[in-house]
Amino acid sequence: MSNTNARSGVATSQRPAPGQARPSSSPEPAARRGRRARRIVRLVCTDLDGTLLDSTGAIRERTLRTLAEAGRAGVAVVGVTGRPVRDTLDLARRYGLTGPVVCSNGAVTVDAATGRLLDCRGFGPGDTAGILRVVRDAVPGVALGVDSVSGLRLETAFVRRVPNTWRHMVADGVSAPVDTDPVVKILAAHPMLLVDELAAMIASVLGDRAVITRSTGDFLELSAPGVDKGEALRSLAEGRGVPLEHTAAVGDMPNDIPMLRAAGLAAAVANAHEDALRAADIVLPSNDDEGVAALIRLVLPRVAAVEACRI
DSSP states (O other): OBOSOOOOOOOOOSSOOTTOOEEOSOSSOHHHHHHHHTSOOOEEEEOIIIIISOTTSOOOHHHHHHHHHHHHTTOEEEEEOSSOHHHHHHHHHHTTOBSEEEEGGGTEEEETTTOOEEEEOOOOHHHHHHHHHHHHHHSTTOEEEEEETTEEEEOHHHHHHSTTOSSOEEOTTOOOOOTTSOEEEEEEEOSSSOHHHHHHHHHHHHGGGSEEEOSSSSOEEEEOTTOSHHHHHHHHHHHHTOOGGGEEEEESSGGGHHHHHHSSEEEEETTSOHHHHHHOSEEEOOGGGTHHHHHHHHHSHHHHTTSOOOO
16 A cells, blocks of 8 residues: 655654554563564555544545655555455545555455455355355344445345445345355344344354454454455465565454454554454554554654654
C-alpha cells in the first residue's frame, strides 16, 4: 500500500500520543519485546477500520504522507481487513493507494489499483450451504449474511440488527452463490444473544468447519478453515521473500490477533480491544492519533535510530 505524499513526526510522553509507542501490558518479557522492536522490518500489515482509519473512517494526511515515505524506503505496507472486496477497493481508490490489499479477514487478495483478483480462499458451495443450514437449525432467530467476491448479501433481520454495515444487497434466506462466485465469509448476528454467547453456540455445532472471529461487538464472522489474517501475513511475507521476523502487524480487534501472533513485531492501537492489547508487543497511539503512522516511523530504517519512541 503506497501513496504519493510524504512527511511525519514522532513525539514522546508518558501516554501513547501521536508518534509514540509504549510497551504492551503483555506478560512477554520486556527484553524480548525490545529485541523484536529493533529488528529490521520490511513488511507491515495493518488492519483498516479502527486502526489505519480514524473514527470517521478516513485516513489522515500525516498517515498518507508516512505511507508514501515507507514506499520510498522499501517498506511494504499492506492493508489486511475484514471488509468485503468492493468496500476495500472503494477506500483504496479514494486515497490513491496501490499494491495488494487483503479483504474478508484474509480470504481474498486483490490489487488495489486494478481490482484484479490475486488470491481467493473461500468455502466450497457445498460447505457454505451446509454451514448455513446447521447454524439456522442450532440457533433459532439467527440472522445471516454471505460475503462473496462479487458482493455482500445480508438478510433483513441482519440489517435491522447491524444497520451501519458495509454496502450490501438484501437477500432473505441467503444461500451459497454459484461456483464461480465463492463465499469467502459468513456473517451471523442475533437480536437477543451477545456475540460471545452466539460464538459458543455456533462453535459447538460447527467444530472445525469454520474459523469464528469478530471485528465488532455486533456480529460474528466465519471463514473457511485455515483462513485468517495471520495466514494472510505469512502468505504475503513468503511471496516477498521476507522472513517473519522482519514483519510487523498492527490491529485493534480479535480478528487481528492471528496476524499479531504471526508477525515479528506485534502492535495494537491504544483504542484496541483488550484481547488485541494483550497480544501486542507495543501499544501505539489511537487510530485518531494516527498510531499506524507512529509504527511506520518507528520501523523506517533511517528514522528509527534518530527519532525518540518509547518501546
